[in-house]
Amino acid sequence: MDVLEAVNKRKSIRAFKPEPVPAEMLKKIVEGALHAPSASNSQPWELAVVSGAKLEEIKKAVVENPGRMKVDMPGAVNYPEPYASRRAGVMAGALDLMGIARDDKQARMQWGVQGAKLWGAPTCIYVMIDRNFLYVDDKINIWPAFDCGAITQTILLLATENGLGTIPAVQPVxxxxxxREKLGLPESKLMVLGIPIGYPDWDAPVNALRTTREPLDIMARFF
Ligand SMILES: Cc1cc2nc3c(=O)[nH]c(=O)nc-3n(C[C@H](O)[C@H](O)[C@H](O)COP(=O)(O)O)c2cc1C
Structure with missing residues (x-):
């Protein structure tokens, strides 16, 4: 598979088969992704690849402790335009495919729980950075977050090449x-995002979602 084919083929998967991913394949993907670029080659990412009983323990704990929500990364709740419309488009597309009405709060909540359970993925790759590098001199240093994006996309593309589905997502973190408690990690390890990874369940309607992109002439200026 060439790079452009992998780029075009990749899309977010929101229903996985329970079949486990071979450990060797996971290792090969993560090792390959370590070649991603980073600011001054700082390689600020830290990865936790979690499968099996430990992942089941995490999914169960999250569902049983809804009051313990705590997000590490600073991010916008309200999006200004044009970003708000793009966000609304994805949400509407996913709900439509699943036959969930926009005002059906119960069904939407159930869908949220699916996210907490990593959409059934047998493995999740958690991407972390150290607090001491995200905050330097009491200011946010954005570059490690940027670098986490680079390694994330590299993981997604290598997973695609290996016939796997993925979704980069905040919901898992x-x-x-x-x-951190379940993984025995110190408080300084900030959870940036999770990448549920596994074999896509192509029978699930939500996996038919294809998000749109703005056209080239809107997004890029050529001089
Ligand atoms: C940083 C980041 C966080 C995301 N968080 C979520 C999430 O919590 N839940 C979700 O369903 N999708 C999440 N996504 C997936 C995006 O919705 C998706 O990438 C976007 O709609 C484009 O669709 P595509 O990945 O299928 O091309 C996230 C993507 C990124 C890059």
């Missing part, structure tokens, strides 16, 4: 304290 909404319970950061709980995650």
């Amino acid at each position: 909404l319970y950061a304290d709980l995650l």
Whole structure:
């Protein structure tokens, strides 16, 4: 598979088969992704690849402790335009495919729980950075977050090449304290995002979602 084919083929998967991903394949993907670029080659990412009983323990703990939500990364709740419309488009597309009405709060909540359970993925790759590098001299240093994006996309593309589905998502790290507790990690390890990874369940309607992109002439200026 060439790079452009992997780029075009990749899309976010929100329903996985329970079939485990071979450990060797996971290792190969993560090792390959370590070649991602980073500011001054700082390689600020730290990865936790979690499968099996430990991941089941995490999914269970999250569902049983809704009051323990704690997000590490600073981010916008309200989006200004044009970003708000783009966000609304994804949400509406996913709900439509699942036959969930916009005002059906119960069904939407159930869908949120699916996210907490990593959409059934057998493995999740948690991407972390150290607090001492995200905050330097009491200011946010954005570059490690940028670099986490680079390694994330590299993981997604290598996973695609290996016939796997992925989704880069904040939902898996909404319970950061709980995650650190379960993984035995110190408070300084900030949870940036999770990448549920596994074999896509192509029978699930939500996996038919194809998000749109703005056209080239809107997004890029050529001089
Ligand atoms: C930083 C980041 C966080 C995301 N968080 C979530 C999430 O919590 N839940 C979700 O369903 N999708 C999440 N996504 C997936 C995006 O919705 C998705 O990438 C976008 O709509 C484009 O669709 P595509 O990945 O299928 O091309 C996230 C993506 C990124 C890059």
